[in-house]
Amino acid sequence: MSHKYVYLFSEGNGHMRELLGGKGANLAEMANIGLPVPPGFTITCQTCMEYANAGNVWPEGALDTIAEYRADLEEHMGKRLGDAEDPLLVSVRSGAPFSMPGMMDTVLNLGLNDVSVKGLIAQTGNERFAYDSYRRFVQMFSNVVMGIDGDLFEDAINEKKAEKGVKLDTELDANDLKDLVETFKNIFAVNVDSQAHPEVAPDGHAAFPQDPQLQLRLAIEAVFGSWMNERAIIYRKQNKISDDLGTAVNVQVMVFGNKGDTSATGVAFTRNPADGTKEFYGDFLVNAQGEDVVAGI
Numbered sequence: 001m002s003h004k005y006v007y008l009f010s011e012g013n014g015h016m017r018e019l020l021g022g023k024g025a026n027l028a029e030m031a032n033i034g035l036p037v038p039p040g041f042t043i044t045c046q047t048c049m050e051y052a053n054a055g056n057v058w059p060e061g062a063l064d065t066i067a068e069y070r071a072d073l074e075e076h077m078g079k080r081l082g083d084a085e086d087p088l089l090v091s092v093r094s095g096a097p098f099s100m101p102g103m104m105d106t107v108l109n110l111g112l113n114d115v116s117v118k119g120l121i122a123q124t125g126n127e128r129f130a131y132d133s134y135r136r137f138v139q140m141f142s143n144v145v146m147g148i149d150g151d152l153f154e155d156a157i158n159e160k161k162a163e164k165g166v167k168l169d170t171e172l173d174a175n176d177l178k179d180l181v182e183t184f185k186n187i188f189a190v191n192v193d194s195q196a197h198p199e200v201a202p203d204g205h206a207a208f209p210q211d212p213q214l215q216l217r218l219a220i221e222a223v224f225g226s227w228m229n230e231r232a233i234i235y236r237k238q239n240k241i242s243d244d245l246g247t248a249v250n251v252q253v254m255v256f257g258n259k260g261d262t263s264a265t266g267v268a269f270t271r272n273p274a275d276g277t278k279e280f281y282g283d284f285l286v287n288a289q290g291e292d293v294v295a296g297i
Contacts (some may be wrong), residue, residue, distance in 0.1 A: 004048045005062045006069045009040055010258040019044050021248030023095030039076055040252030041069045048224045049247035079214035082140055086123050087116035089254040092219040094226060096247040103235045104247055105144045107219040109137035113210040131177035136198040138208060145222040148191045156183045223249045
């Protein structure tokens with residue numbers, strides 16, 4: 001078993017699916033042919049299985065290696081997780097050797113806290129975007145990492161929209177989203193068992209973690225853990241995929257679809273998925289206002 005726990009995208013290639021997972025191998029391949037892939041690194045599938053087989057205990061040296069790669073990523077980007085002036089934000093995504101769409105977990109905007117959100121505002125000049133990103137992070141982290149019922153957050157959003165007399169999330173302004181961040185942190189504090197999760201309750205009272213290094217470790221552990229969630233197990237059984245493969249975890253610099261009218265999110269292909277024709281093919285790209293900017297290319 002390999003004891004190289006982490007690979008930069010530049011260290012891998014498309015033939016390393018069993019080690020880096022399908023997503024990690026493809027990110028590595030794209031990076032190595034010169035495509036503008038946001039930088040990051042992949043924690044191997046084998047690390048996941050060593051962690052799981054040891055009763056969710058990290059292999060010796062793995063956390064130190066992840067910390068080294070995280071520091072290298074910060075150095076490369078000239079930004080630090082949690083920085084008060086110009087914060088680095090990352091995504092933490094699963095990536096098994098075989099495609100398992102929607103079966104495992106993802107955390108976005110990791111690195112935001114009460115201090116770094118102000119740095120994001122300073123860098124972008126967009127307070128609404130910053131607080132929208134922060135409330136999304138608190139919501140996703142609480143649900144994915146801590147297992148808090150996602151409906152609690154959706155109910156809070158609906159209550160805020162009713163209070164403001166609006167119908168769409170995009171009609172909430174920066175102050176509304178700032179209020180939601182505090183509401184979401186309160187939901188976290190009330191619903192996390194401080195005894196079961198002492199890492200987020202050092203004084204005995206649960207609070208949303210402000211330390212980005214702790215955020216990162218807990219998010220990686222949650223993605224590892226999602227390999228054995230019920231829906232993933234059922235999917236593997238139905239598709240005859242071994243339980244012994246594990247999932248890689250890809251930690252990658254964030255790009256944003258909610259930053260403004262010039263950003264969008266969606267799916268696009270360089271081939272027609274129906275017949276392989278070499279053409280640009282897309283579904284829908286949606287901007288920060290929820291408007292379709294590209295449809296049915």
